[in-house]
Amino acid sequence: MIYLTRVEHFNAAHKLFNPQWSKEQNLEVFGKCANDNWHGHNYELHVTIKGEPDPETGFVFNAKTLGILIKDVIVEKLDHKNLNMDVDFMKDKFTSAENVAIAIWEQLEQHLPGTVQLHCIKLHETPKIYVEYFGGK
Template sequence: MIYITRRERFNAAHRLWNANWSEEKNREVFGLCSNIHGHNWELIVTVKGEINPDTGFVMDLKVLSKLMKEEIIDKVDHTFLNEDVEFLRGKFPSTEVFAVEIWKILAPVIKETYNSTLHCIKLIETPNHYVEYFGE
């Protein structure tokens, strides 16, 4: 088993806000993040599988890059995640939820179309924090 990884970058804004809470409670829990704010995000996708003897690849990294751009980046870049992104509509736009929703999109395509397995989604929101999701 071998693992390959691709990183793509995008910019997007979000607001951490629970509509069921008061403004005071939102500000208490989310602080400045209760305001609309943006990030320079990084999406890192790791795929695992066996090396194809004909290509030497687990999956062509150019193909993985194209898939990431078409399925995720093109849909989220320069958007307001709370309102503009269909696959996040009605969901809380935390980094954790965002990573899980990305997994739901990429995992089946990678499995069915490219005969590889999505191993990990790493979504970096700031230089100081990120989430990793392994589909568990």
């Protein structure tokens, strides 16, 4: 089994808040991330797929094609957007890095050919914080 990772970037804004909590409780739990006027991140997205190399090309999957797929399905929908308001696949979801990674998985999985499997979504929200998602719930 070979693992291939493609790295892409996008910038997006969001706000972490629970509408069932008071403003004070949201600020206590989420701090600056609960800012009424939103806040943003320069996200780094690592998409790892796995499979066996094709005997004719030596590729598990063409990395350029994977990059185009990620840009079309994910980056174009997230880049310079408000995750809480502008992204259809984040509608009514809490926009934590964890939930964004799960949503990215769900979007990409349906577009990959049967010859490869999605292995991991790694999403860096900041240089010090990232999440990894390997599928399943």
